[in-house]
Amino acid sequence: MPGKVLNGDTLNVVCDHYHLYEKDLELMAKLGAKNYRLSxxxxxxxxxxxxxxxxxxxxxxxxxxxACLRHGVPPWVTMFHCDLPQGLEEDFGGWRDRRTADAFGPYADTLVKSLGDRVKNWITINEIFCFTQDGYGNGTKAPGAKESEQVVNQTYHTALLAHGEAVGAVRQYGGHGARVGITDNPIPIIPWAETSEDIAAARQAFIEINSRVLEPLYRGQYTEAYDKTVGDNAAQ
Incomplete structure (x- = not known):
């Protein structure tokens, strides 16, 4: 979208890791890197x-x-790091529609089947907040939309469904020793003062801001805390 990217810059070349990965990994090994988290x-x-x-x-x-294994820098692989295929945005509306999560399932299966004999540490999704709230709510990240609160909650829900698809892929095809998790970026809340009222308010604010992701992740379902937070704008 014209005007959405500073200077009209692209990602066509940048650091050129595609061609320089051997040299990059040599440098990582010399620096003493114990792992390489890649997306x-x-x-x-x-x-x-x-x-x-x-x-x-x-x-x-x-x-x-x-190359990671050859240089002694084990890979920690992230499946999704904010680069949604444009076709899914055009066909389904991207993370607004659960069919995007349905498409994520075969993608995750393909990765684990292809790489799971060597990759044992998997990260399903990076920072849901950044491509849901920022992508569809305030428009500061791709696709730069400013939707209703209900639509934004729907994008959270679709992302969590995609996470579930990826967890299933690792559990089914990852083999012995495979581990899987998610990278989340919950928003911390610090009390203004160390009074019981301020601490209670900070705890409540933390729940309201983070319950869309943490509640279903840790409890396996949407709870009363989520319902209180989103009200009539809950995902469908």
């Missing part, structure tokens, strides 16, 4: 978000994972 690009694997797999992308990530 796989969903549009590289499925250019349209679903359908046919791009075999060149699988080849690249296989080479990258092998």
């Amino acid at each position: 796989i690009s969903w549009p590289r694997i499925f250019p349209k978000g679903r359908g046919s797999v791009n075999p060149l992308s699988i080849d690249f990530y296989n080479r990258l994972i092998d």
